[in-house]
Amino acid sequence: MTSTLTLDRVTYRYDGTKKNVLRGISAAFEPGKVYTIVGKSGSGKSTLLSLIAGLDVVDGGQILFDGDDMRTLDRDAYRARGIGVIFQGFNLLTTATAVQNIVLSMNISGSRVKHKKQHAYDLLAGVGIDRETAGRPVLKLSGGEQQRVGIARALSHDPRIIIADEPTGNLDQATEDEILRIFTGLAHEEGRCVIIVTHSRRVTAVADEVLGITAGRLGVVKKDQGPPRKAAVSGGPS
Amino acid sequence: MYILNNALANVWRHKGRNALLGAIILVVIAASVVALMISSTATSIIDDYKERFSAEVTFVPDMEKVREEAMAESEDGMVRMVMPTIDADQYLAFGESEHLADADFTASTGVVPEDLTPVAADLGGGSGMMTMGGGGPGESMFESEPMSFTASLQGNKLAEFDDGSRALAEGEMPDADGEALVSTELAELNDLSVGDTLHLAGELRNIDEGALESIEYDVTVVGTYDDLTDEYGTSPQQNAFTNRRNEILTTYDTVLSNYVAGMQGMQVAATFYLEDPDLLDAFTEEVRAEGLPDVFDVTTDSATYNAIVGPVEGLKSVSVTFMIVVLVFGGVIIALLSSIAIRERKYEIGVLRAMGMKKSAVGLGLWSEILAVTAACMLLGLAVGSLVAQPVTDVLLAGQIQAAEEAAAAAEAQGTGGGMGMQMGPMGGANQADPDAEPLADLAVALTPGTVGQIAAVSLGLATLAGLTSLGRITRYEPIKILSERN
Numbered sequence: 001m002t003s004t005l006t007l008d009r010v011t012y013r014y015d016g017t018k019k020n021v022l023r024g025i026s027a028a029f030e031p032g033k034v035y036t037i038v039g040k041s042g043s044g045k046s047t048l049l050s051l052i053a054g055l056d057v058v059d060g061g062q063i064l065f066d067g068d069d070m071r072t073l074d075r076d077a078y079r080a081r082g083i084g085v086i087f088q089g090f091n092l093l094t095t096a097t098a099v100q101n102i103v104l105s106m107n108i109s110g111s112r113v114k115h116k117k118q119h120a121y122d123l124l125a126g127v128g129i130d131r132e133t134a135g136r137p138v139l140k141l142s143g144g145e146q147q148r149v150g151i152a153r154a155l156s157h158d159p160r161i162i163i164a165d166e167p168t169g170n171l172d173q174a175t176e177d178e179i180l181r182i183f184t185g186l187a188h189e190e191g192r193c194v195i196i197v198t199h200s201r202r203v204t205a206v207a208d209e210v211l212g213i214t215a216g217r218l219g220v221v222k223k224d225q226g227p228p229r230k231a232a233v234s235g236g237p238s
Numbered sequence: 239m240y241i242l243n244n245a246l247a248n249v250w251r252h253k254g255r256n257a258l259l260g261a262i263i264l265v266v267i268a269a270s271v272v273a274l275m276i277s278s279t280a281t282s283i284i285d286d287y288k289e290r291f292s293a294e295v296t297f298v299p300d301m302e303k304v305r306e307e308a309m310a311e312s313e314d315g316m317v318r319m320v321m322p323t324i325d326a327d328q329y330l331a332f333g334e335s336e337h338l339a340d341a342d343f344t345a346s347t348g349v350v351p352e353d354l355t356p357v358a359a360d361l362g363g364g365s366g367m368m369t370m371g372g373g374g375p376g377e378s379m380f381e382s383e384p385m386s387f388t389a390s391l392q393g394n395k396l397a398e399f400d401d402g403s404r405a406l407a408e409g410e411m412p413d414a415d416g417e418a419l420v421s422t423e424l425a426e427l428n429d430l431s432v433g434d435t436l437h438l439a440g441e442l443r444n445i446d447e448g449a450l451e452s453i454e455y456d457v458t459v460v461g462t463y464d465d466l467t468d469e470y471g472t473s474p475q476q477n478a479f480t481n482r483r484n485e486i487l488t489t490y491d492t493v494l495s496n497y498v499a500g501m502q503g504m505q506v507a508a509t510f511y512l513e514d515p516d517l518l519d520a521f522t523e524e525v526r527a528e529g530l531p532d533v534f535d536v537t538t539d540s541a542t543y544n545a546i547v548g549p550v551e552g553l554k555s556v557s558v559t560f561m562i563v564v565l566v567f568g569g570v571i572i573a574l575l576s577s578i579a580i581r582e583r584k585y586e587i588g589v590l591r592a593m594g595m596k597k598s599a600v601g602l603g604l605w606s607e608i609l610a611v612t613a614a615c616m617l618l619g620l621a622v623g624s625l626v627a628q629p630v631t632d633v634l635l636a637g638q639i640q641a642a643e644e645a646a647a648a649a650e651a652q653g654t655g656g657g658m659g660m661q662m663g664p665m666g667g668a669n670q671a672d673p674d675a676e677p678l679a680d681l682a683v684a685l686t687p688g689t690v691g692q693i694a695a696v697s698l699g700l701a702t703l704a705g706l707t708s709l710g711r712i713t714r715y716e717p718i719k720i721l722s723e724r725n
């Protein structure tokens with residue numbers, strides 16, 4: 001099976017720092033699977049996700065999306081359509097309402113959905129945000145609510161890859177389970193590639209593959225030990 | 239389209255920041271409105287006065303030079319000052335200048351009307367003709383016919399119909415060639431009525447060459463005029479020739495129909511109007527080349543013009559300077575403010591970029607937002623500006639007039655200015671302001687479409703300045719940096 005996303009000896013160092021955060025990371029991410037990445041705080045998980053998200057380019061090695069080097073790709077378009085990102089810090093427009101955030105994301109992606117606002121409300125309802133909450137500025141939402149808005153936004157433009165940085169960190173167990181059901185559904189039923197950075201055992205438990213990051217390198221911790229996965233039905237590799 | 243919608247939503251989302259930026263833009267625009275209203279109204283008034291004053295050219299004999307010349311020519315110690323004249327040929331040549339917007343020509347010649355009894359016949363009338371008609375001293379041509387009198391045939395000399403001292407009594411004004419007016423007195427005396435034809439004979443000559451040429455006119459009386467002018471005007475001699483009731487008025491072309499270049503006996507005068515007062519020097523050069531004697535100064539009535547329009551010109555330059563200062567300072571403040579505002583909105587920009595929005599789209603959004611704020615400020619600024627423009631104008635103009643008066647008083651106290659004009663007499667006064675010339679004290683400023691257009695341009699400029707400052711910052715922002723810094 002061809003991987004949607006391939007990392008080949010990726011290295012990365014922040015400007016103005018001496019040490020490489022990432023030192024030769026290689027991995028292949030396939031559609032229809034849930035991956036989790038674990039590692040100590042400060043080990044470089046968010047950094048890796050930023051590179052996968054196309055927010056910056058690698059210093060060494062390469063990241064391939066459908067075989068295309070991310071360095072040469074239109075990364076704006078990739079971020080707008082190819083990938084859905086749930087940031088650790090949410091990264092929502094705080095003065096805009098939840099629903100405005102999602103409609104804007106759909107607009108940026110050039111989504112052809114007819115009733116964008118209604119679609120946004122539906123997506124928010126899917127993560128447990130009611131209409132009243134959806135109409136409030138993000139600034140006036142709780143951390144958990146903001147996190148769920150972030151998840152809804154990541155799904156709003158129907159991306160083939162979804163990456164999430166601690167997506168359940170601010171959620172209670174019941175909501176966490178609900179969110180995880182969504183993630184596994186996206187991978188196992190819709191054939192998307194889902195990559196989650198987490199500290200939560202409940203999350204790693206549902207993963208098809210668990211990768212660990214230590215000293216800037218990535219290793220496989222667990223493979224295919226999650227619940228039996230179903231065949232991909234859509235959005236698989238072309 | 240969504241970029242625009244989001245930008246409009248952002249106007250409200252960042253109302254605090256936008257209100258601050260807007261307040262400064264409003265001040266700049268309102269000040270510009272006032273300044274532009276003043277300057278455009280002042281400009282149109284200045285243009286109007288320029289047309290009325292400084293475009294009219296006069297040839298003024300410099301009496302100082304006339305006297306010097308007379309003294310130089312004097313052989314017996316007697317100084318005979320002769321008023322210099324300009325030949326008809328020269329006037330006609332000057333009129334060809336391409337610098338002229340307009341030229342009003344008048345012409346006159348002495349003629350002997352057949353079978354006409356003049357008003358004041360008892361005073362005689364032939365002798366005056368030579369001095370008036372030819373400017374040359376010497377014999378009268380009509381001495382052999384003592385009964386004849388010489389009348390002045392005047393072409394296009396109709397100014398007195400404008401000031402009311404002459405008025406059409408019957409018939410109509412001469413319009414076509416060969417049409418003429420006579421005074422009601424002359425008509426009565428000779429039983430003339432509309433439709434009658436007058437036969438007029440005259441002579442042109444060249445004294446130097448001893449040439450003589452007879453000329454004839456047949457003019458049809460088309461009307462009569464009532465004459466309220468002083469019968470003998472400024473003429474020192476009183477006879478039938480100088481009596482103004484004997485003047486026969488016709489068109490310029492009629493008189494000129496007998497014009498012969500190089501011959502004297504026909505006077506041509508002209509008032510020239512320049513296309514633009516600034517062309518005075520070029521025009522002067524041209525008429526000098528055509529042979530205008532050095533004793534003539536070529537002038538426009540700039541002193542009177544300055545006395546009247548000076549304060550308005552001062553007001554205009556004050557308002558323009560003021561606007562430039564406001565624009566420069568305002569521009570700097572706006573640039574600084576929007577630069578700070580963008581730094582504060584770095585996170586928002588990072589989020590938009592992370593969502594896949596292109597830099598250009600982010601920039602367009604910010605620019606639209608500023609443009610929307612500016613547009614609102616423009617409408618408000620136009621309203622505020624046009625409300626305060628009139629009172630501001632009144633205060634500033636009063637200040638300018640006072641300053642001009644003080645300057646004039648200071649000049650007089652120093653003894654410059656006044657004395658010269660007295661020596662030179664009324665003719666030399668062309669560079670002296672008409673003492674009756676009151677400065678323009680009222681300037682009714684108005685908001686013209688042109689001003690609105692200029693304000694729109696200023697507003698667009700301000701918005702673009704703010705937008706470019708923002709844009710310059712955005713390009714330096716990489717989303718990963720912004721977002722990781724925040725996390």
Ligand SMILES: Nc1ncnc2c1ncn2[C@@H]1O[C@H](COP(=O)(O)OP(=O)(O)OP(=O)(O)O)[C@@H](O)[C@H]1O
Pocket residue numbers: 014015017021039040041042043044045046047048088719722723
């Ligand atoms: N903008 C930055 N400039 C310099 N160094 C940075 C920057 N952002 C992160 N780092 C450093 O890079 C390393 C990796 O950071 P990263 O955020 O990827 O860790 P993480 O694994 O996501 O940690 P956590 O579990 O706490 O979220 C850390 O040592 C961090 O201090």
Ligand SMILES: [Mg+2]
Pocket residue numbers: 045046047088165
């Ligand atoms: Mg992290």
